[in-house]
Each structure stands twice: as C-alpha cells, then as structure tokens.
Amino acid sequence: MKVLSVVSEVYPLIKTGGLADVAGALPSALAAEGVEVITLLPGYPAVMSAIDNVAPVYWMDELFGGPATILSAEAAGLQLFVIEAKHLYDRPGGPYVSPEGVDWPDNAFRFAALARVAAQIAYGEIAGFVPDVVHAHDWQAGLVPAFLRYDARRHAPSVLTVHNLAFQGQFPAGLLPALGLPPHAFSLDGVEYYGMIGFLKGGLAIADRVTTVSPTYASEIRSTEGGMGLSGLLTDRGTDLVGILNGIDDTVWNPQTDICLPQRFALNTRVKRKLNKAALQQRLGLDDAPDQLLYGVVSRLSWQKGLDLLVEALPHLIATGAQLALIGTGEDAIQQAFSVAAAEHPGRIGTFFGYDEDLAHLVQGAVDSLIVPSRFEPCGLTQLCALRYGALPLVARVGGLADTIIDANEMARAAGVGTGVQFAPVTVKALETGLERMAEIWRDQEAWGQLQKNAMRTDVSWRGPAKHYAALYRDIVSLRSGG
Numbered sequence: 001m002k003v004l005s006v007v008s009e010v011y012p013l014i015k016t017g018g019l020a021d022v023a024g025a026l027p028s029a030l031a032a033e034g035v036e037v038i039t040l041l042p043g044y045p046a047v048m049s050a051i052d053n054v055a056p057v058y059w060m061d062e063l064f065g066g067p068a069t070i071l072s073a074e075a076a077g078l079q080l081f082v083i084e085a086k087h088l089y090d091r092p093g094g095p096y097v098s099p100e101g102v103d104w105p106d107n108a109f110r111f112a113a114l115a116r117v118a119a120q121i122a123y124g125e126i127a128g129f130v131p132d133v134v135h136a137h138d139w140q141a142g143l144v145p146a147f148l149r150y151d152a153r154r155h156a157p158s159v160l161t162v163h164n165l166a167f168q169g170q171f172p173a174g175l176l177p178a179l180g181l182p183p184h185a186f187s188l189d190g191v192e193y194y195g196m197i198g199f200l201k202g203g204l205a206i207a208d209r210v211t212t213v214s215p216t217y218a219s220e221i222r223s224t225e226g227g228m229g230l231s232g233l234l235t236d237r238g239t240d241l242v243g244i245l246n247g248i249d250d251t252v253w254n255p256q257t258d259i260c261l262p263q264r265f266a267l268n269t270r271v272k273r274k275l276n277k278a279a280l281q282q283r284l285g286l287d288d289a290p291d292q293l294l295y296g297v298v299s300r301l302s303w304q305k306g307l308d309l310l311v312e313a314l315p316h317l318i319a320t321g322a323q324l325a326l327i328g329t330g331e332d333a334i335q336q337a338f339s340v341a342a343a344e345h346p347g348r349i350g351t352f353f354g355y356d357e358d359l360a361h362l363v364q365g366a367v368d369s370l371i372v373p374s375r376f377e378p379c380g381l382t383q384l385c386a387l388r389y390g391a392l393p394l395v396a397r398v399g400g401l402a403d404t405i406i407d408a409n410e411m412a413r414a415a416g417v418g419t420g421v422q423f424a425p426v427t428v429k430a431l432e433t434g435l436e437r438m439a440e441i442w443r444d445q446e447a448w449g450q451l452q453k454n455a456m457r458t459d460v461s462w463r464g465p466a467k468h469y470a471a472l473y474r475d476i477v478s479l480r481s482g483g
C-alpha cells in the first residue's frame with residue numbers, strides 16, 4: 001500500500017503546531033502496518049536546507065506564476081517530495097505568514113500549488129510512485145480532492161484529515177479560474193462556501209473519507225456550536241467522517257532517553273523527577289519548593305487554548321499553595337496578563353514567552369501536573385506527552401482531551417484507572433474546582449503515585465492509531481476496486 005501524505009508542515013523540518021508532529025511521526029508507524037508513505041510539502045527555506053539525497057523527479061513550467069521542480073528527498077527518516085518553487089516558497093517568515101506576522105497575500109496560490117502537485121502525483125506523473133491513497137491534511141491541502149474530482153484522469157481515492165476546523169482557508173470567488181478550477185466547482189457540493197471559495201469546505205465535501213483527530217471532536221463538529229459553520233455538511237457525511245486519535249512520537253518523547261532533561265527517569269525511578277522540578281524552578285525564577293504542587297502549561301496563547309480562563313483562576317491556584325510554570329507564544333493580551341500575574345506573585349508564577357522545544361521537554365519532565373484548559377481541542381498532544389512523563393493532566397472535558405485523559409473520580413480510582421482530572425464546562429469556576437481536586441489528590445501522595453503510574457503506563461504511541469489509518473486506507477482502496 002502506497003500513500004501520498006500532503007501537508008504544509010512536518011516536524012522536525014518546519015512546525016507551527018501539532019499538525020507538524022502528526023505528519024512527522026505517522027509515516028514510520030504506518031510503515032509497521034505495511035504502508036509506505038511519501039510526504040509532499042512545500043520547499044520553504046527551512047525545508048530546502050534540511051533535505052538530503054535530493055533528486056529532481058518532475059518539472060512544471062508553470063505553477064501559479066513560475067516554474068517548479070519536484071524533488072525526491074529524505075530528511076529525519078522521512079521520504080519526501082518537496083516542491084521547489086521559488087516564487088511561492090522562497091521567503092523569510094513562517095510557512096503562512098510574513099516576518100511581520102501577516103498572512104501572505106498569495107496564500108491561496110501557495111497552497112493550491114501544493115494540492116495541484118499532489119494531483120499530478122496521483123495521476124501517476126512521477127514514475128515509481130503511484131499512490132493507492134492520497135491523504136490530505138487541513139485547509140492547506142484541502143483542494144486535493146477538488147483537483148482530483150474535476151479532472152477525468154484515473155486517480156487514487158482521497159482522505160482529508162481535519163486537525164482544526166477553526167482554520168478553513170477562504171478566498172474570494174473571483175480566484176476560481178486562476179486557481180484552475182472549472183465554473184461548476186463553485187457549487188454546494190464543491191468548493192463554494194457562503195459566496196467564497198472554501199479550501200477546507202471543498203475537501204470536506206469531496207474527499208472519499210474525512211477524518212479528524214479524536215472521536216469526541218468528530219461528534220462535536222457535527223453540532224451547531226462546534227461545527228464552525230460546517231456542521232450540516234459534516235453531519236451529511238455520516239459514517240464517512242470518523243475520529244482517529246493522535247499519538248506522539250515515543251522516541252522523541254521518552255523520559256528515559258530525553259537529552260533535554262537534567263535527570264532522566266522511568267516509571268520505577270520517577271522520584272528522580274524532583275531534580276528536574278528543581279531545575280525548572282530555578283530556570284523560571286520560581287521558589288525552590290519541592291513540596292508545592294507545580295503546574296505547567298506548554299501552549300500557543302490563543303482563544304482556543306482557554307488560557308485567559310487560567311489567568312482568572314490564578315489567585316485560586318496560588319491560594320491552593322501551588323506554583324505555575326508557563327511557556328507559550330501567541331496573542332499579546334494573554335502574554336501581558338501572565339506577565340502581570342508573574343510580577344504580582346514572584347516565586348510562584350514563572351513564564352517564558354517564546355517557542356523552545358527543549359524547554360517544552362523540561363516542563364513535561366519537571367511539573368507535577370500539566371494544565372490544558374482549551375475551549376475546544378481537536379486532539380491535543382501536550383497532554384499525551386504529560387502522561388508519558390508522569391505529569392498528571394488537568395484538562396477541559398472537550399475533544400481529544402476528553403478522550404485521552406481518564407478522570408480520577410472515585411469510581412475510576414477504585415478501579416485503579418484514573419490518569420488525570422477533567423473539568424466541565426469550560427469556565428473559570430469549573431477550572432477552579434479542577435484545581436481544588438488536583439490539590440486534594442496532591443495531599444495524598446500515595447494516591448498521586450498511583451495515578452502517576454497509570455499515566456506513565458498509558459500507550460500514547462502511534463501504534464494503535466496507525467492501525468486505524470491503515471484499515472481506513474485498505475477500506476477505501478477495496479471499495480474503489482469493487483472489492
């Protein structure tokens with residue numbers, strides 16, 4: 001089975017969030033299921049400088065305003081096709097935004113190009129790799145199913161995975177011809193979306209199957225509140241829409257071998273975590289307080305992540321005798337609020353504003369509990385890392401957070417299965433109740449130890465999810481071949 005994965009970011013080459021982690025880790029887990037994956041991604045400068053064994057395999061004179069060469073390449077154990085198209089991707093800044101943080105004005109073309117090239121590969125234009133399935137991720141690859149549908153050439157079936165319905169890629173209707181789509185694509189069952197072109201909407205309507213990254217999110221997005229304008233379409237897709245949980249790369253996230261930790265540890269040596277806790281307290285200017293419950297946050301600072309609720313709950317957190325170590329980057333207002341709180345509570349709240357992978361590992365290996373108070377969360381990866389590192393997650397009961405953390409209520413504890421604490425609804429009051437519950441468990445160190453063991457024993461790898469994806473691929477291939 002051959003799969004072309006089409007995606008706009010891949011860890012460790014280029015990353016703005018969990019999408020990159022997924023795209024970077026899933027291929028090797030799929031290899032164990034007999035699925036060979038090649039990942040197609042844009043040739044941003046960071047990608048061009050990271051790739052090895054580069055060989056040009058396909059040429060296009062015209063790809064939305066300039067020539068393109070498709071390179072076969074390798075990096076970090078991944079098999080890649082990279083689109084070298086200087087007019088689209090050879091720029092400073094992030095994959096989607098300029099150095100000033102503004103969306104590139106030609107993003108419609110930059111990502112239509114990604115989908116266009118994917119379609120060429122699906123038609124068998126690159127000798128030696130004709131995919132059985134094309135797997136597109138998020139709005140940036142959302143036009144893949146559309147390009148395939150509006151072209152008569154024989155091609156593989158498509159799967160679209162939604163990692164976050166909040167980002168939909170909408171562009172003016174007038175771009176339709178320039179994007180290379182026929183007039184009839186602008187329809188209810190095509191790319192039309194409230195008078196605009198919806199990249200994600202088109203993919204959701206047309207792909208043979210749609211997946212999202214947790215079963216609970218799959219049901220939430222079918223509701224008016226969670227559907228972000230797409231609930232009708234998603235409901236109509238019926239059983240074509242499924243939720244498959246994410247995993248994490250358990251070689252990147254392994255507390256026994258993690259070089260970012262001053263002190264590595266395993267389940268039976270987890271008391272050694274206290275050395276990491278001391279190191280983190282020192283690094284972030286927190287009091288050296290081994291017995292205080294230390295919470296952590298590793299997050300984008302955005303409305304989705306609910307961190308403004310945590311800001312409001314901080315007096316409560318402090319009153320329970322706890323500390324907080326937060327690392328994050330994003331909206332100024334949220335950052336500002338945490339800065340003010342840190343100044344008000346010296347030694348009790350420590351912050352780092354920026355993106356730092358090594359520090360993210362230290363937080364996971366040091367804190368007692370990781371807080372994830374998201375308003376919505378398609379899956380979430382930080383709580384999975386926290387489980388593996390023995391930091392009990394305190395999470396909002398939404399999306400993938402609800403599916404991955406077993407609330408340590410009385411029955412769960414009696415059955416010996418809790419791995420964290422959930423709170424609902426997503427309000428300051430409920431979060432405060434969650435903080436109280438966590439503090440109560442902390443006071444009973446024996447109970448805490450049991451939950452930590454449960455957490456660290458949880459299988460958060462890609463092995464299980466990869467089996468689901470492999471089964472899905474086999475399913476649509478056999479349907480297509482009439483099997």
Ligand code: ADP
Pocket residue numbers: 016017018019021298299300327328329354355356357360379380381382383
């Ligand atoms: P999302 O993709 O919505 O941001 P996820 O939980 O799926 O949320 O993935 C976030 C990823 O980004 C995780 O790998 C997490 O460790 C990482 N991350 C988030 N913020 C930071 C940061 N400030 N520094 C380093 N890594 C971060």
Ligand code: GLC
Pocket residue numbers: 017018019022163164213246377378379380381400
């Ligand atoms: C998105 C979601 C996050 C998910 C990630 C990877 O960024 O916000 O919940 O874990 O994609 O699927």
